[in-house]
Amino acid sequence: MEPRRVAPGAHDWGPRVDAGSGTAAELVYHLAGALGTELKELARRFGPEAAAGLVPLVVRALELLEKAAVGPAPDSLQVSAQQAELELRRLREENERLRIELRSGPQEERALLRQLKEVTDRQRDELRAHNRDLLQRSQETEALQEQLQRLLLVNAELRHKLAAVETQLRAARDRESERELQREAAVGPPPERARGQAGGPVGEQGQEPERGAPDAGTQGTPENPTDAPPQPGRPPKVGQCSFSRAEVEQILQERNELKANVFLLKEELAYFQRELLTDHRIPGLLLEAMKVAVKKQRKKIKAKMLGTPEEAESSFGLWYRGEAEAPEADASSAAPRELRAGEEATAPPHLDPVGSLTAPSS
Amino acid sequence: MNILAPVRRDRVLAELPQCLRKEAALHVRKDFHPRVTCACQEHRTGTVGFKISKVIVVGDLSVGKTCLINRFCKDTFDKNYKATIGVDFEMERFEVLGVPFSLQLWDTAGQERFKCIASTYYRGAQAIIIVFNLNDVASLEHTKQWLADALKENDPSSVLLFLVGSKKDLSTPAQYVLMEKDALKVAHEMKAEYWAVSSLTGENVREFFFRVAALTFEANVLAELEKSGSRRIGDVVRLNSDDSNLYLTASKKKPACCP
Numbered sequence: 001m002e003p004r005r006v007a008p009g010a011h012d013w014g015p016r017v018d019a020g021s022g023t024a025a026e027l028v029y030h031l032a033g034a035l036g037t038e039l040k041e042l043a044r045r046f047g048p049e050a051a052a053g054l055v056p057l058v059v060r061a062l063e064l065l066e067k068a069a070v071g072p073a074p075d076s077l078q079v080s081a082q083q084a085e086l087e088l089r090r091l092r093e094e095n096e097r098l099r100i101e102l103r104s105g106p107q108e109e110r111a112l113l114r115q116l117k118e119v120t121d122r123q124r125d126e127l128r129a130h131n132r133d134l135l136q137r138s139q140e141t142e143a144l145q146e147q148l149q150r151l152l153l154v155n156a157e158l159r160h161k162l163a164a165v166e167t168q169l170r171a172a173r174d175r176e177s178e179r180e181l182q183r184e185a186a187v188g189p190p191p192e193r194a195r196g197q198a199g200g201p202v203g204e205q206g207q208e209p210e211r212g213a214p215d216a217g218t219q220g221t222p223e224n225p226t227d228a229p230p231q232p233g234r235p236p237k238v239g240q241c242s243f244s245r246a247e248v249e250q251i252l253q254e255r256n257e258l259k260a261n262v263f264l265l266k267e268e269l270a271y272f273q274r275e276l277l278t279d280h281r282i283p284g285l286l287l288e289a290m291k292v293a294v295k296k297q298r299k300k301i302k303a304k305m306l307g308t309p310e311e312a313e314s315s316f317g318l319w320y321r322g323e324a325e326a327p328e329a330d331a332s333s334a335a336p337r338e339l340r341a342g343e344e345a346t347a348p349p350h351l352d353p354v355g356s357l358t359a360p361s362s
Numbered sequence: 363m364n365i366l367a368p369v370r371r372d373r374v375l376a377e378l379p380q381c382l383r384k385e386a387a388l389h390v391r392k393d394f395h396p397r398v399t400c401a402c403q404e405h406r407t408g409t410v411g412f413k414i415s416k417v418i419v420v421g422d423l424s425v426g427k428t429c430l431i432n433r434f435c436k437d438t439f440d441k442n443y444k445a446t447i448g449v450d451f452e453m454e455r456f457e458v459l460g461v462p463f464s465l466q467l468w469d470t471a472g473q474e475r476f477k478c479i480a481s482t483y484y485r486g487a488q489a490i491i492i493v494f495n496l497n498d499v500a501s502l503e504h505t506k507q508w509l510a511d512a513l514k515e516n517d518p519s520s521v522l523l524f525l526v527g528s529k530k531d532l533s534t535p536a537q538y539v540l541m542e543k544d545a546l547k548v549a550h551e552m553k554a555e556y557w558a559v560s561s562l563t564g565e566n567v568r569e570f571f572f573r574v575a576a577l578t579f580e581a582n583v584l585a586e587l588e589k590s591g592s593r594r595i596g597d598v599v600r601l602n603s604d605d606s607n608l609y610l611t612a613s614k615k616k617p618a619c620c621p
Contacts, residue, residue, distance in 0.1 A: 252448045304414050
């Protein structure tokens, strides 16, 4: 107790003490000093007995005051410091937790937004793809329709050509039968009759005049003895005929090819019509592949039908293509070139359809 | 892939048409060869897309070859005689056991002067139809010569022969019986199947051509199966024809609403 009383004894401390931590203790010491002075004054005035009872009480009270003013014992301070530290840690943890919670809230929201954006993007892409698809399909439809149109044209053209060739054939046959009749009248039964006996050819002979019934257009055609090239293997009657065997063979070959073409085109037309009529649309790539396959198959079927090797280009195909590519030469490159050359003088009317039909093909 | 349109409903064969006379038939089995039926069910018939058989029709002039073909293919009959120049052909499409099958019927000229032209078309026939007039014995006798000529260009062991008497409507039953006896004998000799038809009335015409189609188809498929031997046709073909698979997948998706 002594040293403490001495230390603050310096009076120049006073004002500093008021603001310092030791305020309460200093006050107690001041109070003790003041009370001592007062007690000494009492003892001087009224005798030491007057204050003798009071002094121990006052001392005791001051001691208690001092104890209270100086503060708690160091161990209790330690305990409270630990408590404070614990509290601090708890608060820090809570703070951390709250911060995490605070942060996690917007993250969820952000994820949702991102998902939403993805969905929107995907839908936009899908819409664009659909649009493109629609456009492409309409183009495909147009292309198919064009092809159909073209096929229809080709079909009509081929039919016309076929008709023309058939007319030619019919005319040739009529002319020949007529000539044969004339010859029969002059010479007697033709050599092939020798093979058949009396019974067989009767029917034919009976019908011969009927089939000789003239085709108005061709019957009038004047006979030109020079139009057919002489055939070494054939008897003189060929000399009158406007068609040599080779020519007839060529005409037949052309007719067969035209017929095969018509058949295949009709089938192809039906096929593409079916494709157009059904709702099912084919993607462009597949359509192309199909077209190529159809072309390949057509070649194959045609070769099969005509009994020609698949790769061999037919004579008809050649002139037909040449004609299509060079429409200005249509008259000269028309199918029966030899026939034309041979029959220039007669210029039979049945050849006209061939010439006139080449125009639309260009 | 098959560019061909669907086959007409009245050209669909689900069963083997029977012969006319058992005495002169190519075979008298009730059904298609089991291997053929099996191959058709498993779609192993080879030649994806287009099976075509060449059939030539020969015989004396004016026996009615063209009329016979026209009655079947166009269902028409023209009583006026019009000589065939050289050759002509008609395509007839069938569906046999679910498999598309086409006959190319080559109509040849009967007139002697066209024979040299017509005979150049004999080659590669799978069936030969020799036609004679049921009312003309000579035309029946000539069938042997027609057959010999046609066989010069073909393999006698693989080609199917049909001997067809025409103009049945013109013969009385008594005449017919006599004629048929001779015809059956000839058919037996040449190992041909005998038929008697009338293009005017249409009697037996359809039955006859259906029989031709069925037997030709059967022979065709058997030959293909034979040729491929241990290889499985279906596998080979499937491997080789991607285009047909493309089409198959495409057609599977679309509704069956063909016109």
